[in-house]
Amino acid sequence: MRQAEISEIVERTAALVDEHYVFPEVAARLATLLTDHLAAGRYAAAADPRTLGELVTTDLQSLNGDLHLRLKYHDEPLADRDDHPDDDRMVRLAASTMGGVGRVLRLDGNVGVLEIRPYLFPPQLAGDQMSAALRLLSGTDALLLDLRENVGGSPDMVALVCGWLLAEPTLLHTMYDRAGEPVRQSWSAAWLPVPGYPADKPTYVLTSGRTFSGGEELAYNLQQLGRAVVVGERTGGGAHPRIGFRAHAHLEVTVPVARPVHPISGTNWEGTGVHPDVETPAAQALDVAHRAALSRLASPAELVG
Template sequence: MDINELVEETGRLVAGHYVFPELGERLRLLLAERRAAGYYRGAADPAALAELVTGDLQSLNGDLHLRLKHHVEEIPALPGDTSLMEVMAREARERFGGVARVERLDGNVGYLELRPLLYPLSMAADQLNAALRLVADSDALVIDLRGNRGGDPATVAFVCGHLFDEPTHLHTMNFGDGTASRQSWTPFVPGPVFGGEKPLAVLTSSGTFSGAEELAYDLQQHGRATVVGERTGGGAHPREGFRVHPHLEVTVPTGRPVHPVSGTNWEGTGVVPDLETADGEALAAALTRLAR
């Protein structure tokens, strides 16, 4: 493991891709200064180096998506993001596309648990669609995101497409590299859907993060769902991953979503529940709220 090369490459990637270009350059210089001072020299293994570098990357603005991420399993040696997508695709197959549990509770309340990720639709569309159709005839619905650490914005829009009756603007994504802004809207979903009128609750925990936060935030800001549980982690900026070592990935936020209702997002603040409860009490609290 050549620590100097790894840190230098990490800084280059951050400076070249971060959604806030000026801050990205400041971080590159910070890593270079710390490297020259020998700060990373004592890292005994990739995991230790990842912890040290991540601390520096998050030291200026606390962006939790900006990190040198350690993978226990080796990242396949494929070009660009392809290697990381291969790892995710394998995980999606093993996790039924992120559909952890779907159930009919007493009172014809549907319960859908999505974890650990909202996988890209290329990996999970069939499983998600099947699960959402199973709960479409429920009189009320609980979507449990307490164990969900993020995912693809297109998957967020797909799930929301089952929960609104009309095309709905979810966010506008702004980029730091001059790329034109891009709007996200709910897609048309054929067949039976839960729709936009029946009661809906979303469960969150302090570990709910990234794309899972977007799902909760979009539904909450449009007045479509009651969020129940804990304040979420506060990571709004979507990121790209770059393999720099068999066990290390540089993750760099490349965009900033702006919600049409709030004019901002949940970066740093998290999604604040409408009904705040401890993680383990969220489902019971949500069912009580839905029964009113």
């Protein structure tokens, strides 16, 4: 890469972070850090966009470890626009992954499994597929919600799945902007085109160290509300929603612009991840949760309203 091109990308990244990042004081420090490193020649040896993205991302995450704050490399060229320039890729990915419905199956004991991966796609892209999966599972006696390979997604799809599992519309979080002002509330869906999953049916959420962002929100909401038992590993710890800006044909600046606050915990999972109720290696989480579901279904005391 030419030095002029590197400078343009780094300077644009610094300016976008300074203008939009959810924590203004950290944003100013990061902008100074990037421009200082640029002047010192830290990025001069970057031979390609991928290497530059890795170097800048390391610096962006060096102050507070925000994993959503990145100069993200894309193999495919980005659309020539800001505000999620990889949207076209997400549309194609949703179409090629059945809207994120990785698998639906029934285990012994009439225990259902719903695996959602790689993303919780927005309902406008995957609502029909998700609704079909929920309808298939409505007759099971317990549910294992497998998010071990879920790396993020749409808060609106989180609200849809929560609406299926919760008895009534429930506040999931309030979003605050960089000025500390509340800008949006997220509630579980009030209506779905499929029968709801009764609240007395046991539900377990499977997690791994790869579970991230929107997948974490779904696990966190259900855990905080007492609707599910989380089984597996502590998740990645990325809570801040972000927007994307094109900085190069293959580089997107992703900048968190808000922070969610859960009504029960008064905080979120940023930096800490979702801690499982039953800690076990991710590879064993399905078996562990299945045994727990069978044990609970076999206990009359657990099934009484």
